[in-house]
Amino acid sequence: MGKYTLIITEKPDAARRIASALDVSQKARRMEENGVPYYVAMRDKEIVIVPALGHLYTVSAGAKGRGTYPVFNFEWVPRFQAERGAEHIRTWLQVISRLSKNADSFIDACDYDVEGSIIGYCILKYACNDKEKVSRRMKYSTLTKEELEKSYAESLPHLDFALIEAGRARHEIDWLYGINLSRALTFAAKNWSGKYSTLSTGRVQGPLLKFLVSREKSIRSFVPTPYWQIKAQVKINGQTCIAEFAKRRIETRTEAEAVSNACKGSGQIEKVEVVRFQQSAPVPFDLGALQVEAYSLFRYDPKKTLGIAQRLYLDALISYPRTSSQKLPPAINYRSILKNLSSVGDYTRLAADLLGKPVLKPHEGGREDPAHPAIYPTGNLPERLLNKPERNIWDLVVRRFMAVFGEPAIRQSVKASVKVDGYLFYVKGKRTLEQGWQRFYEPYVRAEETLLPLVKEGLVVDFKKIIVESRFTEPRPRYNPSSLLQKMEEVGIGTKATRADTIQTLYERKYVRNERITVTDLGFEVLELLKNYCEKVVSVEMTKELENRINGICQAQEKREDVLAGAIEILEPVLKEIRQKEGEIGERLSNAVARTRLEESIIGPCPICKTGKLVTIRSKKTGKRFVGCTNYFRGLCNASFVLPQKGTIKVNGRNCRGCGWPTVQVRTGGKRAWVLCFNPDCPLKEGKRDTGIAMSYMRQKGR
Amino acid sequence: MQCPICGRKVDEQGYCKLHAKVRHLIIKRYDGWRKAMNISWKEYLSEIAKNPLTGEWAREVARHLIETED
Numbered sequence: 001m002g003k004y005t006l007i008i009t010e011k012p013d014a015a016r017r018i019a020s021a022l023d024v025s026q027k028a029r030r031m032e033e034n035g036v037p038y039y040v041a042m043r044d045k046e047i048v049i050v051p052a053l054g055h056l057y058t059v060s061a062g063a064k065g066r067g068t069y070p071v072f073n074f075e076w077v078p079r080f081q082a083e084r085g086a087e088h089i090r091t092w093l094q095v096i097s098r099l100s101k102n103a104d105s106f107i108d109a110c111d112y113d114v115e116g117s118i119i120g121y122c123i124l125k126y127a128c129n130d131k132e133k134v135s136r137r138m139k140y141s142t143l144t145k146e147e148l149e150k151s152y153a154e155s156l157p158h159l160d161f162a163l164i165e166a167g168r169a170r171h172e173i174d175w176l177y178g179i180n181l182s183r184a185l186t187f188a189a190k191n192w193s194g195k196y197s198t199l200s201t202g203r204v205q206g207p208l209l210k211f212l213v214s215r216e217k218s219i220r221s222f223v224p225t226p227y228w229q230i231k232a233q234v235k236i237n238g239q240t241c242i243a244e245f246a247k248r249r250i251e252t253r254t255e256a257e258a259v260s261n262a263c264k265g266s267g268q269i270e271k272v273e274v275v276r277f278q279q280s281a282p283v284p285f286d287l288g289a290l291q292v293e294a295y296s297l298f299r300y301d302p303k304k305t306l307g308i309a310q311r312l313y314l315d316a317l318i319s320y321p322r323t324s325s326q327k328l329p330p331a332i333n334y335r336s337i338l339k340n341l342s343s344v345g346d347y348t349r350l351a352a353d354l355l356g357k358p359v360l361k362p363h364e365g366g367r368e369d370p371a372h373p374a375i376y377p378t379g380n381l382p383e384r385l386l387n388k389p390e391r392n393i394w395d396l397v398v399r400r401f402m403a404v405f406g407e408p409a410i411r412q413s414v415k416a417s418v419k420v421d422g423y424l425f426y427v428k429g430k431r432t433l434e435q436g437w438q439r440f441y442e443p444y445v446r447a448e449e450t451l452l453p454l455v456k457e458g459l460v461v462d463f464k465k466i467i468v469e470s471r472f473t474e475p476r477p478r479y480n481p482s483s484l485l486q487k488m489e490e491v492g493i494g495t496k497a498t499r500a501d502t503i504q505t506l507y508e509r510k511y512v513r514n515e516r517i518t519v520t521d522l523g524f525e526v527l528e529l530l531k532n533y534c535e536k537v538v539s540v541e542m543t544k545e546l547e548n549r550i551n552g553i554c555q556a557q558e559k560r561e562d563v564l565a566g567a568i569e570i571l572e573p574v575l576k577e578i579r580q581k582e583g584e585i586g587e588r589l590s591n592a593v594a595r596t597r598l599e600e601s602i603i604g605p606c607p608i609c610k611t612g613k614l615v616t617i618r619s620k621k622t623g624k625r626f627v628g629c630t631n632y633f634r635g636l637c638n639a640s641f642v643l644p645q646k647g648t649i650k651v652n653g654r655n656c657r658g659c660g661w662p663t664v665q666v667r668t669g670g671k672r673a674w675v676l677c678f679n680p681d682c683p684l685k686e687g688k689r690d691t692g693i694a695m696s697y698m699r700q701k702g703r
Numbered sequence: 704m705q706c707p708i709c710g711r712k713v714d715e716q717g718y719c720k721l722h723a724k725v726r727h728l729i730i731k732r733y734d735g736w737r738k739a740m741n742i743s744w745k746e747y748l749s750e751i752a753k754n755p756l757t758g759e760w761a762r763e764v765a766r767h768l769i770e771t772e773d
Contacts, residue, residue: 221725222758223732223751226739252739472756 406437
């Protein structure tokens with residue numbers, strides 16, 4: 001090979017796509033060196049396309065800063081120097097470095113956002129020997145051939161250094177916060193108890209935990225208040241409907257009974273209000289909106305949705321998903337996308353309808369992203385069989401794309417006021433008159449349809465039955481991963497690319513559990529300590545202020561060095577105070593860790609003594625695990641049951657449908673999980689006992 | 704002194720800060736319940752202790768009040 005252009009991409013799939021798009025015959029040669037793939041394409045000249053594996057460099061403490069805190073000195077190093085299990089990165093960098101030696105020009109083709117820019121910058125600077133200054137930049141939002149060719153031909157003359165500086169500052173500040181505060185907490189607990197457990201917090205993690213703790217406190221302290229609602233079963237024109245009492249909330253039982261006793265016989269419709277209203281088409285998906293919709297429709301958590309969207313992007317099926325834009329510029333060529341989609345049976349008629357319109361104008365939202373448009377289908381069709389989640393997300397993106405071009409839906413609401421014995425009731429209905437955009441978004445539309453019989457003023461209404469419902473006020477709902485992500489977006493903490501990971505970290509640290517998020521004792525304790533000793537670190541305002549300063553770097557209003565110095569100024573006194581009170585903090589954290597571990601091992605109430613709790617225990621003598629009652633240690637209960645010694649045991653919080661005893665879920669190897677009931681006399685084990693399975697395991701599919 | 708419910712340090716009125724706050728809330732809510740259902744303090748406590756919507760801490764305080772109050 002003579003001299004060539006070296007293109008750096010973020011992922012191997014992107015390298016393959018770019019190579020194939022740029023090669024004149026679309027047959028780029030795949031090469032491999034020590035397991036590292038790269039591609040050689042022929043165009044105006046020879047082009048070598050080599051992928052990264054996401055971040056190949058990371059922020060790390062210098063040699064003196066390992067295993068201690070505070071640490072404010074750092075450097076960017078190859079990941080294999082800072083992380084266990086990243087040894088393959090060494091070979092990867094060697095190959096890139098070698099390929100860079102024969103290159104006479106360089107192009108950074110990593111994703112056009114903060115992370116992609118840092119990935120490309122680090123490789124060009126460190127592995128390619130300061131080539132970041134001479135490198136050009138490819139900017140694209142889809143991996144389609146047309147867009148890649150265009151972005152190669154019109155590549156930007158240099159890297160976006162302001163974006164890179166801002167990205168570096170974000171990484172460095174997050175590292176400073178994360179490493180110092182996490183080490184402070186972990187060391188405090190370890191020095192007090194002698195046991196290691198990873199505890200962490202960070203610039204975004206702390207404020208996030210604060211939201212959750214605040215919600216958890218309001219739920220745990222909640223005292224419900226009673227109230228009553230009255231409904232009536234009425235007959236209008238021979239059709240039975242439900243009428244609601246005008247006062248939605250009755251505060252005393254006496255009043256509820258008075259209304260119920262008075263409303264008998266028949267009433268009369270006094271007034272009919274008919275309102276026609278428009279429901280605009282939805283706006284295109286930004287990442288957050290896609291994650292929220294996928295959770296609500298398919299129950300995919302935000303991290304899973306992002307992962308799927310990323311795969312679809314690498315398959316060139318959808319545009320770049322890490323976007324906050326709600327705009328679809330005409331340059332993406334709506335008609336061409338729809339034309340391509342029309343070859344899929346499910347979309348043929350819908351796409352044809354849209355293509356029949358003289359003008360295609362999307363209904364857009366207000367948010368913009370300087371780097372990418374909203375998420376849209378590229379019009380390419382799958383080249384491989386998509387799995388179900390991938391199919392679901394692709395279909396959702398396609399249908400949303402079509403829906404944004406739809407006409408507003410026309411809906412009608414009808415409200416009939418019915419008077420009976422001086423009391424006012426409402427009969428309400430709602431229906432869609434013209435589907436408009438809903439037709440394109442069909443299986444995902446959630447529109448309430450309640451059809452009423454023909455109602456008109458003066459019509460007599462028979463009151464068949466009065467229903468008095470006793471109700472209680474309810475606590476605010478728990479956050480789930482999707483609503484928490486929305487909250488983060490709303491208050492502006494974290495970035496679109498990192499929010500889902502931050503939520504996941506809270507689970508991994510055992511600060512929270514369950515899909516409807518519950519804060520553990522450990523989560524409470526960590527936040528309480530952070531609030532006591534470093535309130536600023538968990539303050540949303542501080543996080544937002546830092547976020548604004550980081551964004552200021554992008555607009556050349558701030559310098560990276562100043563923002564970093566400001567962050568260190570906040571951290572330094574906090575770490576000093578934690579160090580001084582390490583003993584007290586360590587004791588509280590260690591106790592919380594122990595309580596959380598116990599909490600996790602509780603299977604349910606002991607069915608033998610009724611007052612203790614069944615927990616999983618590992619025998620110190622034999623090393624075997626079993627189930628025992630917490631009252632054993634007080635000499636009150638001897639209940640104990642064997643557990644399978646292989647596989648993982650998960651507390652599932654469910655009781656056996658045969659005997660009501662608590663159960664656990666067992667998973668061995670790659671086999672399907674099964675439910676184990678401890679009760680030897682469980683009626684569901686009839687027959688199995690006779691075959692000698694004393695403590696048998698029940699396979700209860702779907703329980 | 705320790706909170707009789709959770710063992711944390713007593714802050715005020717014989718409870719830790721958390722449970723004291725909840726006790727205050729329980730007292731505050733009684734008026735609404737009395738007007739709504741015409742029930743006594745004891746009946747109120749047992750109603751909220753068994754209500755599934757009652758928060759864990761509120762239930763703990765209600766049960767403790769039932770056990771300790773004459």
